[in-house]
Amino acid sequence: MIPASFDYESPKTLNEAITLLASREDAKLLAGGHSLLPAMKLRLASPALLIDLGRIGGLDYIRDSGETISIGALATHAAVAASRLLLASSPLLAQAACNIGDIQVRNRGTIGGSLAQAHPSADYPAAILALDANIVATSQSGERVIPAHSFFTGMFTTALRPDEIITEIRVPKTAGSGTVYKKFHHPASGYAVVGVAAVVRGATGKIDDVAIGITGVAEVAYRATAVEDALRGKPASAIAEAAKHAADKVEALGDNYASGDYRRHLAQVYTRRALQEALSSKRK
Ligand SMILES: Cc1cc2nc3c(=O)[nH]c(=O)nc-3n(C[C@H](O)[C@H](O)[C@H](O)COP(=O)(O)OP(=O)(O)OC[C@H]3O[C@@H](n4cnc5c(N)ncnc54)[C@H](O)[C@@H]3O)c2cc1C
Numbered sequence: 496m497i498p499a500s501f502d503y504e505s506p507k508t509l510n511e512a513i514t515l516l517a518s519r520e521d522a523k524l525l526a527g528g529h530s531l532l533p534a535m536k537l538r539l540a541s542p543a544l545l546i547d548l549g550r551i552g553g554l555d556y557i558r559d560s561g562e563t564i565s566i567g568a569l570a571t572h573a574a575v576a577a578s579r580l581l582l583a584s585s586p587l588l589a590q591a592a593c594n595i596g597d598i599q600v601r602n603r604g605t606i607g608g609s610l611a612q613a614h615p616s617a618d619y620p621a622a623i624l625a626l627d628a629n630i631v632a633t634s635q636s637g638e639r640v641i642p643a644h645s646f647f648t649g650m651f652t653t654a655l656r657p658d659e660i661i662t663e664i665r666v667p668k669t670a671g672s673g674t675v676y677k678k679f680h681h682p683a684s685g686y687a688v689v690g691v692a693a694v695v696r697g698a699t700g701k702i703d704d705v706a707i708g709i710t711g712v713a714e715v716a717y718r719a720t721a722v723e724d725a726l727r728g729k730p731a732s733a734i735a736e737a738a739k740h741a742a743d744k745v746e747a748l749g750d751n752y753a754s755g756d757y758r759r760h761l762a763q764v765y766t767r768r769a770l771q772e773a774l775s776s777k778r779k
Pocket of ligand 1: 525532533595609611617619655685
């Protein structure tokens with residue numbers, strides 16, 4: 496459980512970090528360390544240089560940017576979970592964040608680190624997809640805005656280029672919609688066996704628009720488009736039938752704890768519950 500030896504740098508500015516990252520192919524960024532350090536101890540990752548982002552000031556903000564809320568990549572899960580701004584204007588990410596791991600993990604882990612890690616059972620991806628959020632990646636070439644739907648490309652794989660650092664996440668405000676994150680926790684790891692994020696806009700029991708992100712079921716989090724298509728413009732009574740399509744055309748993962756069939760079943764049940772709760776929790 497001892498990692499291979501590595502060089503260590505702790506830049507004070509984003510520019511320094513970007514320059515360091517561009518200078519070495521064998522470098523890796525270190526944020527909260529809650530995914531990278533265990534991987535290094537298991538020798539699943541052996542970067543020759545660690546670039547610690549922890550001393551870069553001003554990258555942990557959560558601020559109002561008009562129609563969106565901007566979140567710095569170094570905002571911890573605990574800060575996201577407790578953010579009054581998010582809870583008031585776009586609560587889905589906070590609802591997901593308070594489900595992550597335990598208090599130690601939430602105090603150290605960062606939103607940028609979690610998104611870059613792209614763990615197939617991580618909580619944020621479901622919410623990021625349902626919100627149609629944007630991820631800002633910065634490199635020596637400048638800023639690149641990556642929409643959520645093209646960010647997660649596979650298990651532990653993203654659209655990030657090797658020289659890019661996630662610097663910001665932009666989430667739309669969800670006034671007028673109900674949002675809910677429902678998670679079936681793995682009893683040992685705490686990760687999502689299945690996690691469903693729902694954004695529902697509607698009135699008097701009718702669904703005008705809906706977005707559903709699902710994590711834990713497949714190699715990569717996805718939008719449950721078959722459920723969404725079956726619900727737009729429909730009454731709330733259509734939810735139970737529509738939720739049965741939550742894992743349509745999805746190749747479900749199976750392991751010692753939960754088979755693919757069980758995950759598919761959980762996806763349907765948790766999608767139904769998330770939608771019913773989101774519709775009844777609609778915000779002004
Ligand atoms: C016991 C335990 C339980 C957990 N339970 C859950 C859970 O229930 N749900 C869940 O979602 N997660 C869970 N996690 C994971 C946790 O959320 C991690 O914090 C997260 O996955 C990684 O964030 P980090 O800041 O620790 O990143 P690090 O571990 O420092 O880095 C992870 C990866 O991202 C890269 N990286 C970091 N920051 C950036 C950036 N700004 N730009 C580009 N690349 C970057 C690193 O190079 C590395 O490859 C758990 C972890 C532990 C140890």
